Amino acid sequence: MSHHDNFIYLTFALVLLLLSTAIAQQFFEPSAQRFVQSTTVITLLVAVWGIKKDEFLLAKAFIFPVAIILTSFAGFYLDEFGLEFTHLILMLIFFVSTAYQTARQVIFSGEINGNKILGAICLYMLLGLIWALLYTLSQLYFGQAFNGMPEATQWYIAFPDFVYFSFVTLTTLGFGDISPNLPITRFLVYFQAVFGQFYLAVLVASLVSSRKSPHQNGNNSTS
Incomplete structure (x- = not known):
């Protein structure tokens, strides 16, 4: 894996x-979500943060599963000691930082290629996960912050449903099975919908036009 193909992976x-989030919710105990989210964290560390470091420890095959297991245990102990909000806020900070790092690699560096266009898709998915964490924090803090959601006492019970709701909102599908119940959560929902539309309209269009511009410049120079 290199900076030429990291976003493909x-x-x-x-x-x-x-998909694993949905499968874990469908067939396993809710606590299995800890393992899925730990896998997500380690994968992002390797593919986004470690891509320019040749000696990045987590990129080694034998370290990768060990890091996932250790991260899962760390999340378990944070939850057991009543530090659920700390756990979620740390995850939120990490996802926001990773989205910023991804944006830097996609938007602010070098020529646009297929790998960077896939990076824009990855950034879009990261935005969905960031808002899912914000919705989960709101539900745990305020109680009934959303209609159509049971009162969950553990984040990993509510999080899979909010992943679904987040991507439905990001794409402005709006099925209505889950809806915001408080002013602050309504703001989060409509802001995500607006942000998602501007992302598709502005960023993807910019990437495509940047990819075309070298060809246009080449045609102009030959004419």
């Missing part, structure tokens, strides 16, 4: 991890 990894 990350795109497949994020899709599989989102």
Whole structure:
């Protein structure tokens, strides 16, 4: 894996991890979500943060599963000691930082290629996960912050449903099975919908036009 193909791997990894979130919710105990989210964290560390470091420890095959297990245990102990909000806020900070790092690699560096266009897709999925964490924090803090959601006392029970709701909102599908119940959560929902539309309209269009511009410049120079 290198900076030329890291987002190819990350795109497949994020899709599989989102699928794993649904499978864990469907067939396993809710606490299995800890393992899925730990896998997500370590995957992002390798594919986004470690891509420019040749000696990045987590990129080694034998370290990768060990890091996932250790991260799962760390999350378990944070939850057991009543530090659930700390756990979620740390995850939120990490996802926001990773989204920023991804944006830097996609938008602010070098020529646009297929890998960076896939990076834009990865960034879109990261935005969905960031808002899912914000919704989960709101639900745990305020109680009934959303209609259609049971009162969950553990984040990993509510989080899979908010992943679904977040991507439905980001794409402005709006099925209505889950809806915001408080002014602050209504703000989060409509702000995500607006942000998602501007992301598709502005960023993806910029990437495509940047990819075309070298060809246009080449045609102009030959004419």
